Amino acid sequence: MNDFEIKQIQEYLNSKFGSEKFVAKKRKSIDDSCEIFHDNEFIGLVYIEEDEGEISYQFHMTILREDLLNS
Secondary structure, eight states: OOHHHHHHHHHHHHHHTTOSOEEEEEOTTOOSEEEEEETTEEEEEEEEEEETTEEEEEEEOOOOHHHHHTO
C-alpha cells in the first residue's frame, strides 16, 4: 500500500465518521496493509485486496470482550 492510498484511507475514515481523529500509518516491512489509529489508540488494520482487476480495502478491527465490559 503506497503513501497516497494510506492518505486516502485516512481522509475517507475521517470524512465518513465526521472526525479528525483517525490516523492511518504505514506498517514496517509489510506492504499489503496499514495501521489505523483513533485518538492515538490502535484500533485495527486496513488490507488492500485485488480480485479480478478490482481493488478494495478491508478494515479488520478486533474488539476484546474485556473492552466491552469496561466501557
